[in-house]
Amino acid sequence: MKKVVLQVALDLLELNRAIQIAREALAGGVDWIEAGTPLIKSEGMQAIRTLRGQFPDAVIVADMKIADTGTLEVEMAAKAGANIVCVLADADDAVIVEAVRASRLYGTRLMADLINARDPVARARELEALGVDIIAAHVGIDQQMIGKDSLDLLQALQEETHIPVAVAGGLDVVTAGEAAKMGADIVIVGGWITRSADVEGSASLIRKSLDLPALAAPEKKSQDDEIRSLLMQVSTPNISDAMHRKGALPGLVSLCGDVKMAGRAVTVHTMAGDWAKPVEAIDGAAPGSILVINNDGGNHVAPWGELATLSCIQRGIAGVVIDGAARDIDDIRAMKFPLFAKAVVPNAGEPKGFGEINTEILCCGQQIRPGDWIVGDESGVVAIPGERAYEVARRALEVKKAEARIREEIRRGSTLSTVAELIKWEKR
Template identity: 60%
Template sequence: MKPILQVALDEVELARAVNIAREAVAGGADYLEAGTPLIKSEGMNAVRTLKEDFGDHVVVADMKIMDTGAIEAEMAIKSGAGVVTILGACDDSTIQDAVRSAGRYGGKLMVDLINVPDPVARARRVQELGANIVCVHVGIDQQMVGKDPLDILKEVRKAASIQIAVAGGLNADSAATAVALGADIVIVGGNITHAKDVTGSARRVRQSIDAAGKQYIVQEKKSLDEETRELFMQVTTPNISDAMHRAPAMRDVKPLYEGIKIAGRAVTVQNFPGDWAKPVEAIDLAQKGDIIVIYNGSNYVAPWGELASRSCQQRGVAGVVIDGAIRDIDDIKKIKFPAFASASVPNASEPKGMGEINADITCGGLTVRPGDWIIGDDCGVMVVSAEHAYEIARRALEVKKTEDRQRTEIERGKTLAQVVDLHKWEKK
């Protein structure tokens, strides 16, 4: 049986959702999901509108029912939904009531296993209760910390003979893997809806899942550091700031030249003005891909120059960030070593050996600990704690995807205020 592609319209403006749905259908989408944010924003009118505009396609109402199963299922199906979602975490009686209601009005019930402690046992139970579809789902916030729905899909497939849907950050590759592992319905959201070319993105997923049974290759997973670095290199420091709730960048620390992009873990140096011993010794301690971060305490004498930069290049150190002065900027530009500083001067001091390596420091007004992630580009330098780096990198990528979609709408003639429906969402 041909796998089903369900596109999740997790928008808050109905007009945008309809436009995206139109493009997704052109790329091969089968089911159109009125996402929970859309339903909360627009109510059942979102379901009605999607059904009116796309009558040949199944509309999924992502109600995430937790109580009053019968009335909420009835409400969605009467509005045009072919499938209604209910949370697997709710009581058995709520699921049973929703099953009866869905059947009475000609719809299907999908049980969402998001946040269920034992998804395999729950899948088996909801099948006994009469559910039509069970959904293996890792939510957006869970995706941000590295949880993967494919890790449990295989076991749920063994436990349930009803249709299985899978959702949680899927793209063309992981959607194909999901089908190969037994998914009947693949649910894709942002990797289609936030793409610049929605139709092209949907088509790639469509082609990928249709060919999944013919060529299934399990790809080796990257290390967490490798994946984190790749994610940070795809986004900008403004994306990261937004993902961190408008967090500030380092104050007054700027790139030495345009076009720099760095992302790596910090090797910190607490320095005394111009003393270049500890900054240079830090090069020997740094690993490939690390970034040396220095608090120099002066904009008038430099602890770093071209020779230190060349030494870093030889060892694969990704860059240097200095709260203070740097020198030899003409030569550093020539060798294109990524450097950020708050000032440039020609003079250095002597290597006295004062200071400390890999201590907590303050750089550009921000605390930097050894191992924290440093991301720098033309806009400035951001610091992300080691504990939350992967999550922030994922959230920053979601910010970028949203902006990519908004950029496309602006290029098609809308103003920014129209794109974000500014007047509607102004605080009253």
């Protein structure tokens, strides 16, 4: 069986961090080092020069994503030390031809990136005819977040080209092995390696999955199950960061401490402690749902208590959010049930039946619709629009990965300000 090339994509902004990560990745079995587009935009050709100086025997890939001036940009990258230069597959044929000529002149290879190509299979054939050396089946990060899959593109390219095919886009230890089994010549992995607290260990796992691609593909889940699984892996701060610091429901506190919940909202609008509609909503809620209650009228009277909580547990409801107060907290804490509210009071209202179930409501100033996703932990509660839940969950996981690497660098003696190069990146 052929050896599959493992390429690490250094899609960082800070050159010093990229060098250290590259060093650890090479120790873990990486073959090629890619100066990612963000690194090149941040540091220019100095990124490639520095990588070449630090790793004189390594294959250096410059992900230039050339769209114009094919000769000039290939020349820049080649003279800086790149062995392989990347051009956009969707660039005009004239750009491709000039880039090919320049790559021959300067002794580099040319990789064409199919990201966003309208007809990637047809374009791959054309690029091969134009003299491109490597085709990259690449699904970009924003496309990954909405569910597009680089392995689907790789499969479509099989038997359509006669030059090496690379695959990139959100690959991990399992999907990298799948790519190898499907015949990829080059597997490009970014965040799963570069955002790991143990870069060398993560690279080694990928290397093993390429050399012995026997790992079973994960069992397919429903989208709701996949969203819930992703959201339970991340924190509410991760989610807020993924939503550009939005989505929080301010003022809510976890009344049972270290508990977590994630599920679709069943909304309830009730009046000042009237607990009829909140309790009725339990009977119609699907397992895994979260009740979100607007207790219109303030925090002085509770529409929720221990018996309602016990009913939720019996029905498999994942949690409750109250823009208002709750009571019987000692009993509820003993149940370790995810309950989030603004206040605790002993007195309840009366079951008069005012309000509505599964209508759009305001909760802590946020508009919540039935079916929106709600996540709660000790840091608070966030709401995610239902149509964006998969995307936001994926982005939140990327936030968590990035923080894992930063945390490790701080443990090694750095500081957050140094790692993030805050002074350099302050807004001018």
